[in-house]
Amino acid sequence: MGESPMSDESLQLNPRQISPCSIASLDAFAARLHYHRGQEICDDEAASPCWFRVVAGMARRSMVRLSGRRQIVGLLLPGDFFGFSSQSKSFAIEAASDDTIVRSYPRQRLETLAQTDPRIAQFIRSLSSEMISGLEEQILILGRTTAAKKVGSFLVSVTKRLTRDQAGWILLPMSRYDMADYLGLSVETVSRALSELRKSGTIALAGTRQFRILDADAIEEGAVGGSLPRTTPGSRDCEVTVRV
Amino acid sequence: MGESPMSDESLQLNPRQISPCSIASLDAFAARLHYHRGQEICDDEAASPCWFRVVAGMARRSMVRLSGRRQIVGLLLPGDFFGFSSQSKSFAIEAASDDTIVRSYPRQRLETLAQTDPRIAQFIRSLSSEMISGLEEQILILGRTTAAKKVGSFLVSVTKRLTRDQAGWILLPMSRYDMADYLGLSVETVSRALSELRKSGTIALAGTRQFRILDADAIEEGAVGGSLPRTTPGSRDCEVTVRV
DNA sequence: ACGCAAATTTGACGACCATCAATGCGCCCA
DNA sequence: TGGGCGCATTGATGGTCGTCAAATTTGCGT
Known part of the structure; x- marks a missing residue:
């Protein structure tokens, strides 16, 4: 029942549960x-x-x-x-x-x-x-530069949190307006970004609320966790001085 | 010592401390x-x-x-x-x-x-x-529409977290590049937004790293906590059905 | 099947911002 | 004192996105 048939109602079996012990x-x-x-x-x-x-x-x-x-x-x-x-x-x-x-x-x-x-x-x-x-x-999604990257990152994020149906589609339980207000974009820009991602073969759409990621690499631009200094290298040579 | 002379090093006296008891x-x-x-x-x-x-x-x-x-x-x-x-x-x-x-x-x-x-x-x-x-x-800051509003909101946010010096100035302990990377803007846009806020009398600047909020109302556009529906009013008339 | 309303998509245009470029400012050090 | 360097500001230009508008599709009740 409901829109997420795979989500279990019990606390133990929920995949996003961290400490399932006896809660x-x-x-x-x-x-x-x-x-x-x-x-x-x-x-x-x-x-x-x-x-x-x-x-x-x-x-x-x-x-x-x-x-x-x-x-x-x-x-x-x-x-x-x-x-x-x-x-x-x-x-x-x-x-x-x-x-x-x-x-x-x-x-x-x-x-x-x-x-x-x-x-x-x-x-x-x-x-x-x-x-x-x-x-x-x-915050990372909102920090992306273009609308298509924001929408794409959002879909990737949602993909990690929802389950697929039998055909492999993921059901977006929200309107374009919700996506726009979440991403800080206008509805039209969201719609255009989705069309662009579909035409470029990055995602596939079935109707208005079912999607599938086809090329995650085209979206991700993943993290280089490190701290390559963008501006001032700073005094990187100095060592840490522990006072106490 | 350091750049925030008013911040106390002891855990008890820190104003941002929530439960100061015996920690x-x-x-x-x-x-x-x-x-x-x-x-x-x-x-x-x-x-x-x-x-x-x-x-x-x-x-x-x-x-x-x-x-x-x-x-x-x-x-x-x-x-x-x-x-x-x-x-x-x-x-x-x-x-x-x-x-x-x-x-x-x-x-x-x-x-x-x-x-x-x-x-x-x-x-x-x-x-x-x-x-x-x-x-x-x-997230609220990043969700604002224009660069000037982002920068202004950021300054208001910082004002709440840092102390003023004797003259009432607040020292920004960061460069324009840091502000840009924090707000998802380019350095030039940050600089232009600051100039714009200064010219309009919303803030005052002393040098490059000291500022003061002059007209918070011009920035805030504060929260209307409620939930005025932006798009579909939805079936707001239906009542909650408690099953168990 | 029909028809209406909401939702979505697409187009045109203007405002805003990122980029490239040049200039000015503050600071350190020779 | 002058030069170098990092930082900040300002200008010009092109691309992106918001806004207004219209067309199209979807959903749903009759």
Whole structure:
């Protein structure tokens, strides 16, 4: 059921789960909520008494600027948690597709649990860590130069987080507008970038919401993790001076 | 000493500290390292056996793309921790200014400490939370439309994290190239945006690295936290159906 | 099957930004 | 004091993207 047939609802079997050991007990007191597209799941993450986990469909964390432009700061795919970023600004969270299913966990109970069970605490830390990774990836995508590279990187990123159907297609559970607001582009530019990637044989499209990466190398321009200095080499010859 | 005279080296007095209670003991086994500009502090955050805290100066987390373009994914100002994002991609971390002083904390010891003292664990969680806030803020900055707004937002963000000198100026501990790589712009565009903001009376500049915000309202375009739907209103009338 | 509304795509044009190039500024050192 | 070097600023130009507009497709209820 839902739009991601392969995503398992149990905590243990979720592939994006980091520490699967015996946390399934959390689901014991988790409500299961069902949302339609556009419905608000939670309007102030920090003030919410619950944590949430997306089971099926998709949700988005977003903010609307005074200019009217909407900025999406996070896409929540099946397996993603949210509601634990207490220090954050307030973002609206709403379902991005119909049949979005979410489980909610009482925040209070999890936090007291974390104080007694170090494995729960470790689990929470790993959730934060995963969120940090996701945000960093988004920053890398936003930092790319051209619209086609942004869209391509985004599709690669999504490919790593969603499952294929039998034919190998990946279903994008979001509109072009969502992609535009996530990437900081206009809808038309997103559409043009997709057409360009399709014509160049980098991706394949089936309808408007199914795609497949054909040539990941043409997109990636991967990381040279090192630190080749772009500008000033700086005093690289000096050695570290440990004072104490 | 260093470039941020107001930043206190003790953990308790740091204004960006969230849970200051009795963590000063951590400094007991912390080395104090001194770097010059361009020196690499840590080339693989995840593999590092230490956590670090910037005491003075500035460091940057960055990555170099195959295109040669450098992307800065984080600026580390006095008070910031790094080294605890175990799941992240590997980013190079290097000093961005001379006289960057860093304290290093053995990762192993802190993690065992966290398993026995819930306050330490809470402290670590709050560090993650703060990092998430910083990344979200960067995403919001990168999502702005024009170069002047990006640069302006960046200056506002920096203003909140650094202290003024006696005359009210804020010292930018970084070059235009760093700003450009952080904001995804070219150096020339950054320079032009600064000139434009100065001419319009939005900011004031003293030399090349001291600035002051004169008209924050002209920059902010702040958040309308809500979720005014940009595209499809969606089936907003439908109510939530709780299945279990 | 039909028809309407929403979503997507494509085109034309103008604004903005990256690039190339030249100049000015601050600092170190001979 | 002068020259060299890194950094910052300013100008000119072409490419990219946002905006306005229209055509086309998709989705869905009748």
